[in-house]
Amino acid sequence: MQQVFKRPISLKDVQTHFCPGCHHGTIHRLVAEALDEFGVQGRTIGVASVGCSVFLYGYFDIDVVEAPHGRASAVATGVKRARPDNFVFTYQGDGDLAAIGTAEIIHAANRGEDITVIFVNNTTYGMTGGQMAPTTLVGQKTSTSPYGRNQHKDGAPIRMAELLAQLEGVAFSARVAVNNPKNIIDAKRQFKKAFRYQVEGKGFSFIEALSACPTNWGMNAIAANERVGSEMADYFKLGVFKNTDNM
Amino acid sequence: MAKIVIDEIRCKGCGLCTLACHGKLLSLSEKINIQGYTPAAITFPEKCTGCALCAEMCPDVAITVFK
Numbered sequence: 001m002q003q004v005f006k007r008p009i010s011l012k013d014v015q016t017h018f019c020p021g022c023h024h025g026t027i028h029r030l031v032a033e034a035l036d037e038f039g040v041q042g043r044t045i046g047v048a049s050v051g052c053s054v055f056l057y058g059y060f061d062i063d064v065v066e067a068p069h070g071r072a073s074a075v076a077t078g079v080k081r082a083r084p085d086n087f088v089f090t091y092q093g094d095g096d097l098a099a100i101g102t103a104e105i106i107h108a109a110n111r112g113e114d115i116t117v118i119f120v121n122n123t124t125y126g127m128t129g130g131q132m133a134p135t136t137l138v139g140q141k142t143s144t145s146p147y148g149r150n151q152h153k154d155g156a157p158i159r160m161a162e163l164l165a166q167l168e169g170v171a172f173s174a175r176v177a178v179n180n181p182k183n184i185i186d187a188k189r190q191f192k193k194a195f196r197y198q199v200e201g202k203g204f205s206f207i208e209a210l211s212a213c214p215t216n217w218g219m220n221a222i223a224a225n226e227r228v229g230s231e232m233a234d235y236f237k238l239g240v241f242k243n244t245d246n247m
Numbered sequence: 248m249a250k251i252v253i254d255e256i257r258c259k260g261c262g263l264c265t266l267a268c269h270g271k272l273l274s275l276s277e278k279i280n281i282q283g284y285t286p287a288a289i290t291f292p293e294k295c296t297g298c299a300l301c302a303e304m305c306p307d308v309a310i311t312v313f314k
Contacts, residue, residue, distance in 0.1 A: 011308065180304075
């Protein structure tokens, strides 16, 4: 018998702090598999953000810089410019990238920095206790929108993948989900495409991954997983929004 | 002949693997692991085809597949 599924080499064999059913673990694995695929583990510098993704350095067997809240793409810009031969990616949540770090991500994307940004969208601030994020769906109850998000007062959720795809500097922008095996296999393909852009020096690549947050949504893992495929994927359409190379 | 090995210590009992298995061979067991969760277990191991979809779905990389 041969082993047909094993842990990627770039992913440390440790227990994660993620809640049961949290999709961060799956997204971590897909990133690690893509790193293995391109054989860049030894020259990769990850940039971690603030949020549940903060322990990136504990889970990936690569070098990691911890950025201040929202500033991961600005930090990654500096890292990549100082060390252009290294593979540089950021891993940020929606509270980090789409709220506190909006200026940083838009300008890094617009400059067309040769980095890869992985954006995990779970429609809430996970680590700090489930507050409303710019990506929170209309009507969604969070600890700071107890009656549900009100579009007139709070605006509609931001679609980052589409927004960034409009910028000249962006080479690749896609949205994926990891709520069922089909989507996971598709996500795997998109992660590899995004990484290839940087490996070949073709510019800024962006991947938004829809993720469940069972704890802050007040659901069990199965129901939260179901919500990703229904309510979330309804508003945040999956797909590739920009692919300059048509790979 | 295929086989899966579930790391009962790592498993957090989220049950996402039970959704992925076409043969509905996976379910959560009654026993409690060291983390306080009820880990997944395979009911009819001889029926496993080794498709590895459960392992793809597992957020904790707690499943290894042999074929």
